[in-house]
Amino acid sequence: MLRACSIASGSKGNCMYIGSQQANIIVDAGVNLLLIEKSLKLFGTNASKLDGVLISHVHSDHTCGVAALCKKYSVPVFCHQAIADFMSKHSDGQIxxxxxDSFYLKDLTITPFKVEHDVHCVGFAVISNTKQVSIATDMGQATQGAIDAMQGSDLCFVESNHDVQLVQQGSYPEFLKKRILSKKGHLSNNACGDLIQSLVNFGTKNFVLSHLSESNNYPELAFSSVVNKLQEKGIKEGQDVHLEVAMQNRLSSLYQL
Ligand SMILES: [Zn+2]
Ligand SMILES: [Zn+2]
Known part of the structure; x- marks a missing residue:
């Protein structure tokens, strides 16, 4: 049994919950502690029962709440060796x-996989028994390695950050536009649609479009862009796949796999 829910998702802060029979973890803590506490209670657990917080990368929209969480609840911080120094300086917790490689946390098998971003960044494939949930955001492109790691998942949280035209026509300075659109920036709605197409071929039916940009995207646009991309390949939303858009200020559905 696996449960998963996006607590917050977007350029202003990211955090998601994953629970199994034995373990409770969160992936990233880029939100305030109160939101984490309140959300975990809704899932029938609480922050003192957290077995760990997994960190994808150092950007503050993924890490700004880690120190407060560690201080109050002594939650261990699981992070890639490449960012361990940074995380130990930015939290008092046990690193x-x-x-x-894959590692184990109670009944969870967790496989980190590299995603292309402008700092060291990983996605996670989390397995309990036969169920798998995967999360990959903050990636300029979906590499074959990331697709391989996520294939066969029961549920995928995948980045649908921006609409390319909105970025190009928007008011961001040129360097920022270049960064977002680069191969080490963020995944566009259309690229997200392509990634989902690939994953559907391996049997995944549930997708949560995640990490939407506040300035260069909106939920209806992300949703319709991906739906249109899938339709090109004859994949129908609501029939072959189920899509949900994760929001900045609202929990997603609580998935029970
Ligand atoms: Zn981010
Ligand atoms: Zn980032």
Whole structure:
């Protein structure tokens, strides 16, 4: 049994919950502690029962709440060896380093995989028994390695950050536009649609479009862009796949796999 829910998702802060029979974890803590506490209660658990917080990368929209969480609840911080120094300086918590290989946390098998971003960044494939949930955001492109790691998941949280035209026509300075659109920036709605197409071929039916940009995207646009991309390949939303858009200020559905 696996449960998963996006607590917050977007350029202003990211956090998601994953629970199994034995374990409760969150992936990233880029939100305030109160929101984490309140959300965990809704899931029938609480922050003192957290077995760990997994960190994808150092950007503050993924890490700004880590220090408060560690201080109050002594939650271990699981992070890649490449960012362990940074995380130990930015939280008082116990740092558990992982490398490129799978590791175990109670009944969870967690496989980090590299995603292309402008700092060291990983996605996670989390398995309990036969169920798998994967999360990959903050990636300029969906590499074959990321697709391989996520394939066969029961549920995927994938980045649908921006609409390319909105970025190009928007008011951001040129350097920022270049960064967002680069291969080490963020995944566009259309690229997200392509990624989902690939994953549907391996049997995944549930997708949560995640990490939407506040300035260069909106939920209806992300949703319709991906739906249109899928339709090109004859994949129908509501029939072959189920899509949900994760929001900045609202919990997603609580998935029970
Ligand atoms: Zn981010
Ligand atoms: Zn980032």
């Amino acid at each position: 558990v380093e992982f490398f490129d």
